[in-house]
Amino acid sequence: MTTEPVDWNFPTQMAVGPGRIAALPEFCQQQGIRAPLIVTDPGLAALPMVTAIKTACDDAGMTSGVFADVQGNPTLENVEAGVVAFHAGDHDGVVALGGGSALDAGKAIAFASGQNRPLWDFVDVEDGWMLAKSEGIAPIIAVPTTAGTGSEVGRISVITDSAQHQKRLVFHPQMQPSVVILDPELTLSLPSHLTAATGMDALSHSLEAYCTPAFHPMAEGIALRGIRLTQQYLARAVHDGSDLEARTQLLVASSMGATAFQKGLGAMHALAHPMGAHYNAHHGLLNAIVMPYVLHANRSAIEPKITELARYLNLKDPSFDAFFDWVVNLRTEIGIAPRLLDIGIDDSDAELIGEEAAVDPTAATNPIAFSPAQYSALFRNAVNGEFNAIG
Known part of the structure; x- marks a missing residue:
């Protein structure tokens, strides 16, 4: 490159x-x-x-x-x-x-x-x-x-x-x-923790656009490439902020993610929007934390697509589980907290967050139409680091 x-x-x-x-x-x-x-x-x-x-x-x-x-x-x-x-x-x-x-x-x-x-x-x-x-x-x-x-x-x-x-x-x-x-x-002076959070935001855009069931093959193709660029360059930029090639590719991946999400977004953003409004937390960090919990909740609707994505990313034994593990390991490698509780968000407002997430515009294109109660349960999972069924 x-x-x-x-x-x-x-x-x-x-x-x-x-x-x-x-x-x-x-x-x-x-x-x-x-x-x-x-x-x-x-x-x-x-x-x-x-x-x-x-x-x-x-x-x-x-x-x-x-x-x-x-x-x-x-x-x-x-x-x-x-x-x-x-x-x-x-x-x-x-x-x-x-x-x-x-x-x-x-x-x-x-x-x-x-x-x-x-x-x-x-x-x-x-x-x-x-x-x-x-x-x-x-x-x-x-x-x-x-x-x-x-x-x-x-x-x-x-x-x-x-x-x-x-x-x-x-x-x-x-x-x-x-x-x-x-x-x-x-972007060279951007601290590593912000490089990580913003890079995961770009990943969430491409990933949710790819998973949403809307028909838009062009956006889907852009999303796939955006995910791959994040796979190749996010950790590099976090570990070496002076890596000009990685910085360039992440800027491109970011623009690609936002181009792709005209196809739609989903539950990651449906939760991140009300959380950002109520807790004034970093949007990219919120998306990064809730990402595996939303993947787990959406599994029944997205497993074939995620398996195809895992194959495109050349993951070993491509499957939903392989991709899920890659997301979790990437978060760990770049220093993303595993739970919302780790950044000071508890589940005392779970019902309110669930109600607002269910009516957020991005919820309309989630692969599964979650109810307010299901969004509340999903939020609690992300707060406490659990992967319970949400009903």
């Missing part, structure tokens, strides 16, 4: 390779952006990386600004504050820079900047997106600094409704960024 720069269109324009961030001013001009608002998070905003990117834009004759009031699980209030900053600085486009939170917030700010309705009117239910003023959506360039969410190629922003303690999926086709820059050099 080479780490030489390369350009793709699938369908998003993507610039891939070390050093590609240098082309950001050119891409801004290409998209008609003269005054970009760089949306990032407080941690990144304090690093020289953001200062260098802003300076490069300013040196190219643009008037840039930085908005960094974005939480780990971005809220409606974060988006509203970002829209205020967008208008106050007379900005005409967004550069979303960071992990999934910054990307989701940036996309939502670009979208909401030209709307006259509340953001929740555009939640991904019953074609709410058709109420939007598409001409009011500012152009977006996405620059991920983690390899996990794949939000850079998505048309949805996951935003927390703090009042209701719910994660809502805001959708519009034009929320998909016009340009994506996958520069592995921007």
Whole structure:
């Protein structure tokens, strides 16, 4: 594999390779952006990386600004504050820079900047997106600094409704960024525990997309390759954060996972969304922890597909059990906690989590339609490290 720069269109324009961030001013001009608002998070905003990117834009004759009031699980209030900053600085486009939170917030700010309705009117239910003023959506360039969410190629922003303690999926086709820059050099400083959690998030996207029963062979093929890239490169990147090839391949696997999950997701995300809203825990870490428990619960519906996947991954004696063991061993190797209890989540809210998981949009494409009680039981299993039948 080479780490030489390369350009793709699938369908998003993507610039891939070390050093590609240098082309950001050119891409801004290409998209008609003269005054970009760089949306990032407080941690990144304090690093020289953001200062260098802003300076490069300013040196190219643009008037840039930085908005960094974005939480780990971005809220409606974060988006509203970002829209205020967008208008106050007379900005005409967004550069979303960071992990999934910054990307989701940036996309939502670009979208909401030209709307006259509340953001929740555009939640991904019953074609709410058709109420939007598409001409009011500012152009977006996405620059991920983690390899996990794949939000850079998505048309949805996951935003927390703090009042209701719910994660809502805001959708519009034009929320998909016009340009994506996958520069592995921007991920080199990512700590190993975040590399692990975000990488498992990418795996969960491809794995759930692959398992969902919807018919979408193209997405399924992308999911298979995304899983294999994670198999080959996640542990490498966790153990050696300077491995540029591994970093590049994980960025690609992340984008592939988010491309694949237009086919659907499932119970991992149905549980992770309410848990993220209630406990403000890292989304990728939640998906990583619940992954084997969901696989076990879905086994009767997915065993043939998982056996085929195990064969594709060249696992010894390919079977459901072989793949299950691979997932568990990978989690151990990269330092993922085996139980939710290990990250401070107990089962006192099991009924509430179960009720909210059952109505989460991602539950609709799980291979088995679990009831609220079954989701509660599945949550308890993940809390306590048990593989009991969920009814």
